[in-house]
Amino acid sequence: MTHSSTSATFAPPVMEARRWLEGVSFGAQRPLINVSQAAPVEPPHPDLRAAIAEAALHDDAAHLYGPVLGLPELRDEVAASVSRTYGGAVTADHVAITSGCNQAFAATIASLCGVGDEVILPTPWYFNHKMWLDMSSVRAVPLPTGQGMIPDAGEAEALITPRTRAIVLVTPNNPCGVEYAPDVIAQFADLARRRGVKLIIDETYRDFHSRSGAPHDLFADPDWADVVIQLYSFSKAYRLTGHRVGAMVAAPAQLAQVEKFLDTVTICANQLGQRAALWGMRHLGDWLAGEREEILARRGAIESGFAPLAARGWRLLGAGAYFAYVAHPFDIASNILAPRLVREAGLLMLPGTMFMPETDPSGAQQLRIAFANIDATGIGAMYRRLEALEL
Structure with missing residues (x-):
């Protein structure tokens, strides 16, 4: 293939992650929890x-x-x-x-x-x-x-x-x-x-x-x-x-x-x-202030609910606005773990390797959680699924 400007970079990560959903079914008892992207899913006011x-x-x-x-x-x-x-x-x-x-x-x-x-x-x-x-x-x-x-x-x-x-x-x-x-x-x-x-x-x-x-x-x-x-x-x-x-x-x-x-x-x-x-x-302005308060409440749920995961070796590296960034405890690179989470836990999130140079090994231990589109109940469900993982 002739070298081009676009061939100089990688495929869009969010699009790549969506392909992990192909052929995977999610039942009513364990629907997909999608924390892969920060974009709002609700229409405007x-x-x-x-x-x-x-x-x-x-x-x-x-x-x-x-x-x-x-x-x-x-x-x-x-x-x-x-x-x-x-x-x-x-x-x-x-x-x-x-x-x-x-x-x-x-x-x-x-x-x-x-x-x-x-x-x-x-x-x-x-x-x-x-x-x-x-x-x-x-x-x-x-x-x-x-x-x-x-x-x-x-x-x-x-x-x-x-x-x-x-x-x-x-x-x-x-x-x-x-x-x-x-x-x-x-x-x-x-x-x-x-x-x-x-x-x-x-x-x-x-x-x-x-x-x-x-x-x-x-x-x-x-x-x-x-x-x-x-x-x-x-x-x-x-x-x-x-x-x-x-x-x-x-x-x-x-x-x-x-x-x-x-x-x-x-x-x-x-x-x-x-x-x-x-x-x-x-x-x-008033409506946006309410949206901000809800996002801050979800950040609070991310932080306050993390203790059971911490007890299993997870680390909360950062949280705020739309995102939490975590380190997982498994002896598996995050780019291998993330597709498995879709199949084994009904969770779609992005691996840290998508945010790091290939020469930096720390991305293999990290995952991004875009929590803005799940409420406190959804955050609790996500944490329970991660806590139950046996890999």
């Missing part, structure tokens, strides 16, 4: 669906190309929200609307990197970040995380070379769920400024952060745009996964480069989706 329908029927512009960097009203709303949340000065010309947060990352890398450049990714990493770097011929430089799955800025500095263009942080983290403390984030921002690289901070899950205040103060720095590129997704907050709407916040000069990428890929983000995101931001 009924009033939001009505707003989408209203726009589809009566807003002619919703069916046409829009500005490449996004609906002006939505850019204004995002800027105001970021300024208010983080105590900073962000304006609409700092905001681009993208076709989901994955595209925001892709556009960011395209605007920063050339062939052979390097980007530092803490491990375990979000696999789509690694995939895009592979396809862009940009080297992903792994930064192993330490105690509590938290990366260390000092260790990151040792990895910087003349080809380094950016450091990526995901907080709350995918796959580990952990939240990076403000001082940790500040240390990485200081490092990025000192060494002349960008800090890309992916906050897809920020609406489900356990902190009541701002998760960091990066935007309080009047010169934040020299260093920081923030990525965000509307998919999780407003259940808009199928509409593909994300955002990035960066220097206007950076967005001028991003605009070139967006114009050649999608031209503009989905117009109905953008209107839905705007309506959600303006009208669903």
Whole structure:
């Protein structure tokens, strides 16, 4: 096969995991518990669906190309929200609307990197970040995380070379769920400024952060745009996964480069989706607060119910937002264990090998649990099945 950009990377992990279900039946007594993916499975709020329908029927512009960097009203709303949340000065010309947060990352890398450049990714990493770097011929430089799955800025500095263009942080983290403390984030921002690289901070899950205040103060720095590129997704907050709407916040000069990428890929983000995101931001604050409380309650159930598994040798490495990250006690690599869990326990979850370099053996002992779509009862059932495993 001729070498291509896509052949430089691996198959999509979630799609691979779904194939493990083929030929396996699940009875009423033990239905499948699917904790493989973070995407919401419920439709948007009924009033939001009505707003989408209203726009589809009566807003002619919703069916046409829009500005490449996004609906002006939505850019204004995002800027105001970021300024208010983080105590900073962000304006609409700092905001681009993208076709989901994955595209925001892709556009960011395209605007920063050339062939052979390097980007530092803490491990375990979000696999789509690694995939895009592979396809862009940009080297992903792994930064192993330490105690509590938290990366260390000092260790990151040792990895910087003349080809380094950016450091990526995901907080709350995918796959580990952990939240990076403000001082940790500040240390990485200081490092990025000192060494002349960008800090890309992916906050897809920020609406489900356990902190009541701002998760960091990066935007309080009047010169934040020299260093920081923030990525965000509307998919999780407003259940808009199928509409593909994300955002990035960066220097206007950076967005001028991003605009070139967006114009050649999608031209503009989905117009109905953008209107839905705007309506959600303006009208669903109380509802979103309730969604956050439910996710935090499920995180609590993950943590409080773990003791029986701990007694059998399991370790809870991280939990928060949509994810828990665990180490299993078996003498079986996780990429072998995970398909067996489908057949033997009716559980679909992803192995740590999907989030680690092939050269890092720790992924073989790890599993990711995306718990956002199962309630406390479902979490209890999942734990009982794991506790009963005899391998």
